Amino acid sequence: MKASAYGKHIGCIALFLLCPFILTSYGVKLASEVLIMAIFVMSLGLIIGFAGLVSLGHAAFFGLGAYAVALLGNHWENTYLLLISALVISGLAAFLSGLLFIRSSGAYFLMITLAFGQMIYAIVYKLEDLTGGADGMAVVASPNLGAGPIDSRLGFFYLTAVAFLISYYFLRLLIASPFGKSVRGIKENESRMTALGYQTRTYKLAVYTISGMLAGVAGALYAYFNQYVSPDLLYWMFSGQALIMVIVGGVGTLVGPAIGAGFFVVLQNYISSFTDRWPLIMGLIFVLIVLFGKGGIMQIAALLWQRFRPQRNSKPAQQAMAKEGNGIESVKS
Amino acid sequence: MSLLKVEHLHKSFKGLHVLKDVSLAIGAGERHVIIGPNGAGKTTLFNCITGTLPIDAGTVTVNGQKISGLPAYTAVRVGMSRTFQKNNLFGSLTVEENVQLAVNACKPHRFHFLKPLARYTETVEETESLLKQWDLWERRSRVVNELSYGEQRLLEVLLALASKPKILLLDEPTSGMSPAETVQTTKLIQRMPRSITLLVIEHDMEVVFSIADRITVLHHGEVFASDTPGNISGDERIKEIYFGGGTLQHAEA
Numbered sequence: 379m380k381a382s383a384y385g386k387h388i389g390c391i392a393l394f395l396l397c398p399f400i401l402t403s404y405g406v407k408l409a410s411e412v413l414i415m416a417i418f419v420m421s422l423g424l425i426i427g428f429a430g431l432v433s434l435g436h437a438a439f440f441g442l443g444a445y446a447v448a449l450l451g452n453h454w455e456n457t458y459l460l461l462i463s464a465l466v467i468s469g470l471a472a473f474l475s476g477l478l479f480i481r482s483s484g485a486y487f488l489m490i491t492l493a494f495g496q497m498i499y500a501i502v503y504k505l506e507d508l509t510g511g512a513d514g515m516a517v518v519a520s521p522n523l524g525a526g527p528i529d530s531r532l533g534f535f536y537l538t539a540v541a542f543l544i545s546y547y548f549l550r551l552l553i554a555s556p557f558g559k560s561v562r563g564i565k566e567n568e569s570r571m572t573a574l575g576y577q578t579r580t581y582k583l584a585v586y587t588i589s590g591m592l593a594g595v596a597g598a599l600y601a602y603f604n605q606y607v608s609p610d611l612l613y614w615m616f617s618g619q620a621l622i623m624v625i626v627g628g629v630g631t632l633v634g635p636a637i638g639a640g641f642f643v644v645l646q647n648y649i650s651s652f653t654d655r656w657p658l659i660m661g662l663i664f665v666l667i668v669l670f671g672k673g674g675i676m677q678i679a680a681l682l683w684q685r686f687r688p689q690r691n692s693k694p695a696q697q698a699m700a701k702e703g704n705g706i707e708s709v710k711s
Numbered sequence: 712m713s714l715l716k717v718e719h720l721h722k723s724f725k726g727l728h729v730l731k732d733v734s735l736a737i738g739a740g741e742r743h744v745i746i747g748p749n750g751a752g753k754t755t756l757f758n759c760i761t762g763t764l765p766i767d768a769g770t771v772t773v774n775g776q777k778i779s780g781l782p783a784y785t786a787v788r789v790g791m792s793r794t795f796q797k798n799n800l801f802g803s804l805t806v807e808e809n810v811q812l813a814v815n816a817c818k819p820h821r822f823h824f825l826k827p828l829a830r831y832t833e834t835v836e837e838t839e840s841l842l843k844q845w846d847l848w849e850r851r852s853r854v855v856n857e858l859s860y861g862e863q864r865l866l867e868v869l870l871a872l873a874s875k876p877k878i879l880l881l882d883e884p885t886s887g888m889s890p891a892e893t894v895q896t897t898k899l900i901q902r903m904p905r906s907i908t909l910l911v912i913e914h915d916m917e918v919v920f921s922i923a924d925r926i927t928v929l930h931h932g933e934v935f936a937s938d939t940p941g942n943i944s945g946d947e948r949i950k951e952i953y954f955g956g957g958t959l960q961h962a963e964a
């Protein structure tokens with residue numbers, strides 16, 4: 379990276395961290411929720427956009443992370459320990475389930491992840507003595523990174539902001555690395571990757587596990603955020619919403635899913651205050667994007683950018699978006 | 712001793728017996744060409760040798776090491792790599808990214824995930840020298856789908872070479888190329904070092920006779936003959952089955 383690129387990144391991070399000063403107290407809380415969802419949806423975007431694994435059971439990992447904090451939080455206080463437990467438990471669940479079904483692809487993968495997610499949901503639902511069943515359970519643990527309990531909205535925003543930045547830069551490195559490029563190659567043409575000597579299943583299993591871990595961390599943060607967890611967090615509807623956020627944000631990009639998450643969380647927040655037809659509205663937006671803007675918000679933004687900045691030639695960016703497609707083709711095949 | 716040995720190989724697809732007791736022995740440095748009419752089982756033989764398809768019976772050994780029954784990705788580990796009859800590339804990636812992936816496949820850092828691939832100088836340099844050597848350096852930033860068919864065909868070979876194979880299997884490397892491209896590709900194949908043992912499927916007889924040390928004729932899934940180019944071109948029976956008694960030019964070409 380050139381020095382000017384570093385400058386740009388530092389500028390963006392600074393602006394991002396200054397956000398709370400222009401937001402209301404409620405806005406700061408909403409921003410924290412956006413960031414948590416962004417981590418979750420980015421983790422799903424990683425396997426969909428870069429590995430071609432379209433999952434409809436990703437909420438299971440988010441939910442496991444959330445329940446890990448809720449259940450273990452009854453015994454342990456240490457925030458680091460709880461976050462790492464959530465990461466390990468979700469990662470383990472992703473690894474073990476991945477071992478079983480990573481060889482399937484396309485629509486089969488979608489169905490089998492859906493079934494797996496529903497199975498985890500059913501287990502949590504049925505273990506009433508432990509999890510409170512349908513009623514859910516309160517989260518007693520509160521975040522504390524060593525400098526005293528983080529109990530203000532502002533403090534929690536910074537906690538999630540740091541988690542988001544770490545996740546984002548980690549994924550950025552990952553997709554540019556030999557591992558990430560290979561995963562992308564497998565999405566593009568698995569048979570050639572095998573012929574080149576790649577053990578493709580190991581790569582897919584690894585990326586699926588990493589994605590599950592990240593979803594688990596997002597779930598853990600959500601448990602702290604909401605101070606209450608319920609089986610809804612593992613339900614397939616939630617997986618479906620995350621999938622829609624990935625597609626609407628922009629498949630095959632890193633920021634797209636994060637933006638998709640922000641878009642929907644904020645919109646839902648405003649719309650649900652005067653109508654309860656939120657799922658219908660979300661569905662309509664999804665259909666419109668799939669029909670008219672295949673690359674999602676990222677592509678629309680690139681087109682607008684090109685329109686209003688004609689002096690700078692942003693054609694390559696647009697082409698890059700166009701050829702990504704919406705990634706959902708892999709489900710049809 | 713033979714570098715690559717195929718013994719009593721059988722392969723059927725749902726009752727269709729495509730390879731019948733095929734045996735081949737290829738010495739180190741040899742340039743062995745396989746010919747045979749369409750549907751003779753040539754591509755299937757490549758798929759069985761490299762492990763792309765499971766075999767029903769028989770063995771494949773490289774340097775005395777049995778590789779049949781092992782998964783396809785292990786072929787490269789024993790120094791064997793292949794190209795495909797139908798271009799099998801990373802269509803929406805750039806030429807450079809394609810080659811980088813191929814070079815990266817055999818590097819110990821292929822699982823690393825915290826440093827950009829572009830910063831592994833060895834991979835970057837090997838990619839550059841391959842692209843320059845094969846006249847694709849100017850095209851490195853182009854998306855593969857935008858290349859001409861002939862260029863894609865060339866890239867197909869380049870990807871297989873990136874792993875520095877001891878045995879290279881080329882499935883109709885010149886098919887669909889213009890005459891000029893065919894000449895260029897033939898030269899590139901001829902100029903490959905003798906440290907690479909070649910097993911080539913080819914229909915174009917001019918190409919066949921300008922690269923072959925030995926020729927095997929496959930007919931209805933059986934080895935009909937395996938001999939020197941001189942003896943093969945003089946064999947009347949082979950002209951009969953393969954060339955339909957006509958000229959030495961393949962009907963399709």
Ligand SMILES: Nc1ncnc2c1ncn2[C@@H]1O[C@H](COP(=O)(O)OP(=O)(O)OP(=O)(O)O)[C@@H](O)[C@H]1O
Binds near residue numbers: 747748754756
């Ligand atoms: N995966 C497969 N499933 C079923 N049948 C197959 C399969 N692959 C090849 N075949 C059949 O096996 C026979 C041999 O095919 P193969 O592709 O090996 O021939 P070939 O000698 O390479 O021909 P060509 O010169 O046309 O490339 C053909 O009849 C083909 O239809």
Ligand SMILES: [Mg+2]
Binds near residue numbers: 753754755796
């Ligand atoms: Mg063939």
